[in-house]
Amino acid sequence: MSMAAVIRFTGAGLVIASGVLCGSFAAGRLEKRLRVLEELRAALERLITLVEYQSATLAAALDEAARPCSGAPRAFLERVSQNLRSGDGDSAGKAWASALDSLGGLLLVDRADIDALRLLGPALGVSDRKDQARHLAAMIGKLGVHIGEARDRSAKYALLYRQMGLLCGALVALILV
Numbered sequence: 001m002s003m004a005a006v007i008r009f010t011g012a013g014l015v016i017a018s019g020v021l022c023g024s025f026a027a028g029r030l031e032k033r034l035r036v037l038e039e040l041r042a043a044l045e046r047l048i049t050l051v052e053y054q055s056a057t058l059a060a061a062l063d064e065a066a067r068p069c070s071g072a073p074r075a076f077l078e079r080v081s082q083n084l085r086s087g088d089g090d091s092a093g094k095a096w097a098s099a100l101d102s103l104g105g106l107l108l109v110d111r112a113d114i115d116a117l118r119l120l121g122p123a124l125g126v127s128d129r130k131d132q133a134r135h136l137a138a139m140i141g142k143l144g145v146h147i148g149e150a151r152d153r154s155a156k157y158a159l160l161y162r163q164m165g166l167l168c169g170a171l172v173a174l175i176l177v
Contacts, residue, residue, distance in 0.1 A: 008176075008177050009177070011173075011176065011177075012173035012174075012176065012177050013173075015169050015172050015173040015176065016166065016169040016170050016173050017169065018169060019165045019166055019167075019168045019169020019170065019172065020162070020165050020166050020169055021165070022165045022168075022169075023161045023162045023163065023164055023165015023166060023168075024161075024162055024165065026161040026165070027154075027157070027158035027159070027161040027162050029108060030150070030153060030154040030157060030158050030161070031154050031158060032108045033108055033109050033110065033113075033150050033154075034147065034150040034151055034154050036071075036072060036073055036107050036108055036109055037109060037113065037143055037146055037147045037150055038147055039069050039070070039071075039073040040073050040076075040107075040117070040143060041140055041143045041144065041147060042068070042069075043065045043066060043068075043069050043073055043077055044065070044136050044139055044140050044143070045140060046064070046065040046068070047061055047062065047065040047136055048133050048136045048137060048140075050064055050065060051129050051132050051133055051136065052129055052130070052133045057084075058084060058092055058124065058125050059081040059084040059085045060081075062077050062078070062080050062081040062084070063077075063078065063081045065077060066078050066081070072103065072106045072107045072108065073107070075103055075106065076099055076100075076103045076106075076107060077099075079098075079099040079102065079103055080092075080095050080096050080099040083095035083096075083098050083099055084125075091125060091126070092121070092124035092125025092126070093121040093122040093123070093124055093125070093126070094121075095121075096118075096120065096121030096124055097118065097121045100114060100117060100118055100121070109146075110146075112146070113146050116139070116142045116143070116146060117139070119139070119142075120135060120136070120139045123135035
């Protein structure tokens, strides 16, 4: 086999590999959105318990709810808590909105997810514990709908993106070789 053929096949292999990586990246974003939404829902469920049954401040409850989380959900909840503790006199709603504005892109969720999360901000810290727990429960229900949609979309399109990446890479490799 000549050196030119080896280079061609190596190039074709690299093109196919890049197609597979692109497809895997697109599928990974779908799966990451699902994980982030599930973590946020679990954190809000912990927050309900902390708000209802502990006499901690909202900032302390947010820190405690964030502790089991990882990555972007943890950073988001800790940022809300940090904004509350900063002493700027901002309400919990402003702290929530500020954290969403600064870290919303890091969460890797859709615009509709961020819009739904934005609805919770004005209800935080302005009423008694039961009312806050009720608002948190409503948000958990909304996140449940978004999680169901993300799960369906991930199941439907993740494999498709991976296969399309492979097929597009193979097609480009065939055209180039």
